[in-house]
Amino acid sequence: MPPHARSALAFLAAPLLTLPLMSSVEAAAAERPSLVNTRITNVYGANGHASTLDGRLFIGNVREDHANDQTTWQARVFRPEALTYDSEGKPNFAGTFSAGRSTFVRNGENALTFCFPNPAAPYTLSGGLAVYTPFVFDSRMYNGPNVFRRRPIEVRVSQPFTVQADVSSFTTGNLEPLTTVSGASLRGIEPSMTSDGRLFVYQGGPQNNGTIDYLMYSYNPTPCAASGWSDPRPLSMLFNDPNPDLKRYPLAWQPLKAATGEAFGNTATASTLIRGAYAWVDHEGRNVLYTAVRYTDGARREAVSLMGADTNFTAYHIDGAINTDRSDLAHLFYSSPMWNLEQERHPSQNLPPGASNEDHYLPATKTHDVFPLFGSNTQDYNEVDVGDLTSPFQVLFLPMNELVNRAGNYDLTKTPDLSGHFFTGTVTGTASISADNATTQPPSGSLWEPHGKGKALVLPGGGALTVNLTDASGTVPGVGGFVRGFSVQLAVRPDAAINQGCTGNPYRYLLQKPGGLDLIYESDHTVQASFVINGQRVRLGRGPALPRGVWTHLAYTWDGVTGAFHEYVNGVSTGRALPVAPGTMRLGTGTLSVGAGVTLDSQACPANGEGSFQGAIDEVRLFSNARSNRTVCMSSHGANCKEAAIQGDPTEGQFGMSQQHPDCDSQQALGTTACTVSMHRVCAQRGATHALDTTRNLLETIQQLVGNRPPISLMGVPASADANTVNVACGPIQHESLAVTFEELARKHSGCSDDRAAQSTHCSAAAKRWCGERGWTSGQLFELTTRPWVACFNAGLIQNVPRAQLGPAATSGNLTSAAARLEFSAWCQQRGYGAGVVQEVPSSTTAEVHCFHPAATVPWRFNP
Numbered sequence: 001m002p003p004h005a006r007s008a009l010a011f012l013a014a015p016l017l018t019l020p021l022m023s024s025v026e027a028a029a030a031e032r033p034s035l036v037n038t039r040i041t042n043v044y045g046a047n048g049h050a051s052t053l054d055g056r057l058f059i060g061n062v063r064e065d066h067a068n069d070q071t072t073w074q075a076r077v078f079r080p081e082a083l084t085y086d087s088e089g090k091p092n093f094a095g096t097f098s099a100g101r102s103t104f105v106r107n108g109e110n111a112l113t114f115c116f117p118n119p120a121a122p123y124t125l126s127g128g129l130a131v132y133t134p135f136v137f138d139s140r141m142y143n144g145p146n147v148f149r150r151r152p153i154e155v156r157v158s159q160p161f162t163v164q165a166d167v168s169s170f171t172t173g174n175l176e177p178l179t180t181v182s183g184a185s186l187r188g189i190e191p192s193m194t195s196d197g198r199l200f201v202y203q204g205g206p207q208n209n210g211t212i213d214y215l216m217y218s219y220n221p222t223p224c225a226a227s228g229w230s231d232p233r234p235l236s237m238l239f240n241d242p243n244p245d246l247k248r249y250p251l252a253w254q255p256l257k258a259a260t261g262e263a264f265g266n267t268a269t270a271s272t273l274i275r276g277a278y279a280w281v282d283h284e285g286r287n288v289l290y291t292a293v294r295y296t297d298g299a300r301r302e303a304v305s306l307m308g309a310d311t312n313f314t315a316y317h318i319d320g321a322i323n324t325d326r327s328d329l330a331h332l333f334y335s336s337p338m339w340n341l342e343q344e345r346h347p348s349q350n351l352p353p354g355a356s357n358e359d360h361y362l363p364a365t366k367t368h369d370v371f372p373l374f375g376s377n378t379q380d381y382n383e384v385d386v387g388d389l390t391s392p393f394q395v396l397f398l399p400m401n402e403l404v405n406r407a408g409n410y411d412l413t414k415t416p417d418l419s420g421h422f423f424t425g426t427v428t429g430t431a432s433i434s435a436d437n438a439t440t441q442p443p444s445g446s447l448w449e450p451h452g453k454g455k456a457l458v459l460p461g462g463g464a465l466t467v468n469l470t471d472a473s474g475t476v477p478g479v480g481g482f483v484r485g486f487s488v489q490l491a492v493r494p495d496a497a498i499n500q501g502c503t504g505n506p507y508r509y510l511l512q513k514p515g516g517l518d519l520i521y522e523s524d525h526t527v528q529a530s531f532v533i534n535g536q537r538v539r540l541g542r543g544p545a546l547p548r549g550v551w552t553h554l555a556y557t558w559d560g561v562t563g564a565f566h567e568y569v570n571g572v573s574t575g576r577a578l579p580v581a582p583g584t585m586r587l588g589t590g591t592l593s594v595g596a597g598v599t600l601d602s603q604a605c606p607a608n609g610e611g612s613f614q615g616a617i618d619e620v621r622l623f624s625n626a627r628s629n630r631t632v633c634m635s636s637h638g639a640n641c642k643e644a645a646i647q648g649d650p651t652e653g654q655f656g657m658s659q660q661h662p663d664c665d666s667q668q669a670l671g672t673t674a675c676t677v678s679m680h681r682v683c684a685q686r687g688a689t690h691a692l693d694t695t696r697n698l699l700e701t702i703q704q705l706v707g708n709r710p711p712i713s714l715m716g717v718p719a720s721a722d723a724n725t726v727n728v729a730c731g732p733i734q735h736e737s738l739a740v741t742f743e744e745l746a747r748k749h750s751g752c753s754d755d756r757a758a759q760s761t762h763c764s765a766a767a768k769r770w771c772g773e774r775g776w777t778s779g780q781l782f783e784l785t786t787r788p789w790v791a792c793f794n795a796g797l798i799q800n801v802p803r804a805q806l807g808p809a810a811t812s813g814n815l816t817s818a819a820a821r822l823e824f825s826a827w828c829q830q831r832g833y834g835a836g837v838v839q840e841v842p843s844s845t846t847a848e849v850h851c852f853h854p855a856a857t858v859p860w861r862f863n864p
Contacts, residue, residue, distance in 0.1 A: 032343075032366040033089040033447035034637050035383040037440060037454060039321040042379055043093045046074065048111040048333045049376035050136075053122045053195050053283065054351045055337020056080075056165075057132055057155060060376050061110060062102070069143050071109040075155050075170045076100030080341050082163045083360040088447045091364050093381065098166035107149070107175060110141030111190045111333065115150070115224040119195040119283075120747060122351070123157075129168065130160035135224045137178070137200070139189040146210055148178040148186045148202070150226055161352055176226040180218070184208060186229055188216060190333070195283040195743065197223030199249055201235065203277045206268040208232045213300060215274040215290060219246060234273045235288065236264035249285030250309035250754060257314045258406035261422035274307075274315075275408035276300060278332050282371075284743055284754075286310055286786065287386075289373070291331050292317060292404045301330035303404050309755070310369065310386045310786045312420045319399035319454030322373065322382040325436040326402070326410065332377035337362065339739065339787070341372065346738050348774055367634060368739070369786040386786060388635070392662050394419035395478040395587070395622040396467065398594065401455035402433045415457070415465065421476065423467045423592075429600055429612075431463025439616055440491075442551060442638060450551045450570050451638040452491045452618035457595060461614045462602030464595040469513070471589050477662065478624035482584040484560030484864065485626040485653055486531065488517065489553070489635065494615040496549035499523055504607030509597040510617065516587035519554070521546075521613055529556045529567070534583035543567055543574055551618075553636035559626040560584055561653030561864040566626075571633035571641025587622075594620055625659050626651060655682055656864030657726065665862050667721045670818035673758050673784050675726075679716025680782040680791075682860055683730035715782035715791040717835040718818070719825045719857050726862065729825065729835030729854035735793040736776065742788060745770060758784050759816050761841050767792075768839040768850075778850045780837055795850035796833055800842055806849070810838075815847060824849055 046060020056078050063072035077098040084092045115135040116122050123130045132155040140147050152173035159165050178186040188204025189212060200218045205211030208231070215235040220228050233241065238252045246252045255263045256274065265272035276290035277300040287308030292315065295301035304322045307315045317323070322331070339345060343361035347354045363370040369387035374380075388397075397418040403411040412433055417423040427433065433455050434440070440452030457465050471480035478486060492510060499506050502523070510519040510527065517531045526542035546552045546569075555568040563582030567574045591598045596612035603611055621635075633645035658665040660681040663674035715737075719729040745752040748769040751762025758781050771779030771792030778798075783789040803810040807823035814820055815838055828836030828851035835857070840848035 031089055032364055034365045036320045036365060036385050039324050040381040043381045044097050044374055044376055045379040046376040050113045051335040052114055053116060053119055055340045066142050069108055070104055070106050072102050072104055074100050074102045075167045077157055077165045077167060079163055079165050080360045089364055101167040101170045103170045103172060108140040108143045109138050112136050112138040113191040113193045115193050115197045117224050130157040137191045139191055141189060146187055146189050148191060149175045151175050178229055179227045180229045180231050186218060190278050192279045192281045194281055194285045199285050201279045201281040201288055206234050213275055215276040215279055236274050237266050240266050251285050254313040256307055259315050259403050259416040260424055262406050272406055280334050283338050289334055292408050293410055295330045296327050304331050311389055317404040318384055319401040329378055334373045334375045336371050336373050389418055393623045393625040395624050396423055398425050398620040400457040400618045423469055425465045425467045427465050429463035430460050431465055431595055432458050434458050440618055448640050449638050450553050452551055453637055456616045456618040458616050459595040459613050461604055461612055464593045464600055467592040469587060469589050469592055479587050482586050483624045484584055486585055487557040487623040487627040489555040489621040491551050491553050491618040493551045494548045498614045502605035505609050506606050506611055507609040508611040508613045510613055511594050512597045513587050513592040531558055531585060533581040533585050538579050538581045540565055540578050544569055553639055555632045557626040559651040559653035562651050564651045568632050570639040571636035572644045626654050653864050655860060657860050657862045667723055668818050670718045670821055671816050677783055679728045682728055683714035683716040714855060715780050717837055718821050719835045724861055725859050727857055727859050729857045731791055732793045732852055733855045735791050737791045739787055739789050755784060761815050765840050778839060795852045797851040799849055800846045801849045803845055803847055
């Protein structure tokens with residue numbers, strides 16, 4: 001194979017879904033920076049605002065005249081067509097907001113939100129204008145009780161979808177109060193609404209008497225109605241709401257928890273309800289954004305936080321750009337266009353249909369689960385990556401920002417564990433959490449120099465952060481449970497004067513877990529990692545010397561199947577010869593120390609070593625698998641490492657099915673989302689390698705693999721299996737893989753409503769119909785992150801088949817089981833194809849089978 005083809009294959013080195021844009025096979029990737037630590041200011045200003053579902057119209061409160069009971073609302077168009085980017089890829093918002101048009105309202109109005117009776121069509125086109133006619137729900141904030149109302153509005157936009165777009169008219173209709181099923185007024189402030197117009201989230205009180213400071217909700221089965229709202233309940237009670245309709249929102253699937261794992265209260269009188277303000281609920285009711293801590297003025301305007309299905313139902317005090325300082329400014333209203341402006345979004349999904357986001361896009365950060373957020377009172381733009389929170393292999397994730405406790409106060413002595421295990425870290429000695437994000441910025445301010453994220457652990461010497469690892473059952477992978485893969489990642493910034501004037505061997509600990517692993521900062525400014533494998537300490541030797549006074553990302557991975565170690569500095573392999581140690585390991589319970597040994601030594605110059613680090617440490621992450629080079633690179637903020645990372649070959653141990661998702665560990669699991677994800681990931685890595693080895697048109701195949709659309713996202717289907725191995729049939733090379741939302745899929749088949757239905761025949765049918773509108777015969781969900789991902793392809797044979805011909809599992813009616821999926825492929829193999837899937841269910845006795853020729857069929861063990 002030609003060298004450029006092998007280079008292209010390196011894109012297969014990680015279970016990621018999208019790839020940098022390539023204009024030709026040899027072209028360099030168009031780089032996009034990470035903005036998760038970059039707050040962009042002077043963007044859009046108002047005292048409270050709302051943005052439409054398509055992200056193109058903003059209405060904000062720009063003036064209040066309390067004496068005359070008058071508020072000025074201003075409507076402005078957001079024009080993504082005017083977005084430009086500097087040499088580092090940072091977006092420039094100059095000219096993106098139109099001058100707009102104002103109107104006066106006279107009933108104590110303050111905050112507002114939109115409600116669209118038809119969310120699929122937020123506007124209509126008429127005479128060359130885009131006409132928006134939603135309801136506006138608002139709160140009375142002054143000169144009267146804080147009650148909610150609604151009114152219709154009409155905003156006409158001239159020259160829509162151009163850099164000249166602006167508001168040509170803005171009119172409002174009559175007010176109507178919102179009332180509950182019992183006829184009471186709905187009272188509170190700061191309204192927010194899901195796109196379906198049914199779930200209403202706001203700041204209020206459990207007694208619905210005008211008190212505030214709590215996150216509340218109300219539900220209405222009739223979208224955007226003025227009456228018939230459910231009696232208000234605290235958001236922490238959404239999980240136990242007796243109305244089953246509420247389960248349509250992922251926010252309602254599990255109890256909501258504080259950062260330490262304590263559940264918020266589930267009764268209206270509890271003292272542990274969620275204290276918060278300025279709520280914004282995302283379009284599908286997956287997560288709610290809010291401010292969790294009081295500002296210096298006494299109002300709850302600090303610690304912008306996210307909580308919901310994509311934060312493990314845990315309050316996530318966002319570590320990064322949006323929280324630049326504990327009390328730098330009051331954070332009030334935020335909103336997001338969600339995925340509407342993504343670069344990778346298919347033109348048919350865009351508004352207007354057919355428009356391309358290729359050259360003008362948000363977010364700029366190129367990962368899969370980044371929320372772009374506009375703040376009006378703060379006049380800023382921020383990006384928040386929630387994909388960091390969702391790895392099923394995380395053992396420990398210490399962001400090194402301050403903890404927000406269940407009562408809604410800062411705890412500056414602790415940092416949360418974002419892994420879901422709640423191994424909270426506690427600062428000791430002289431260690432502290434930095435007060436602002438300046439600590440994690442590179443000296444130059446460049447987006448393309450290694451840096452930390454948000455706050456960091458500051459270590460002047462004589463301090464540490466300690467974690468008590470507990471595992472009463474002995475089953476937590478990597479803690480009490482043995483694993484056959486492990487990874488350590490962190491960012492470090494040694495003080496410029498560390499070890500200056502010291503004699504002897506003043507080595508210091510970056511991290512120590514006795515009996516598990518340790519990282520030592522040596523006297524010559526190198527770092528040496530050690531892992532305890534099979535009960536024996538394996539030392540990796542000294543890596544490259546680290547620069548002082550600047551940030552460096554370090555990562556060490558171990559594959560227990562092959563015994564291979566890898567060492568990465570700023571996302572790039574050092575290439576050193578390292579020991580080989582196959583086997584198992586675990587950390588064990590007890591104290592893990594960051595920044596010093598578990599026995600704290602506060603000497604400025606520890607002549608005999610065992611000392612405490614001097615500098616800063618950030619983003620300490622432990623995983624129970626061997627991470628790939630590309631995955632390490634993607635989480636090394638500011639490191640320009642992609643070109644090198646894509647050329648790293650994964651080790652064999654990474655390709656067991658359970659090493660792609662831990663729950664894909666048996667033949668019986670082949671019908672689950674976990675195995676769907678695993679099959680996609682092995683196909684996107686090794687399956688495509690086999691396709692390239694056998695392709696008849698190398699150039700076309702490589703272009704198919706490395707383009708922005710479709711990305712290298714081959715789906716996988718079980719062709720055959722036994723107790724230990726599955727033969728995975730990878731989808732055709734000619735395919736199109738796209739992120740969608742369940743909201744979009746539900747319009748094709750109502751049963752494909754959310755994550756819980758991902759493996760159902762409802763979603764198979766929805767995916768097929770959705771792909772059909774884009775010129776393909778077939779579609780299959782292949783990944784599930786904050787939204788579903790669909791692979792569209794063309795089948796070679798499509799036939800309605802009596803279920804009795806497929807096999808006993810299909811005959812029994814369970815078309816989604818592992819056995820049934822194997823039957824579909826077996827039926828297709830009898831007809832000369834490699835595998836097949838069921839797409840539609842025409843009747844109780846038939847199934848529509850789609851057979852295809854795989855790009856490759858490769859055997860993989862469930863457990864390496």
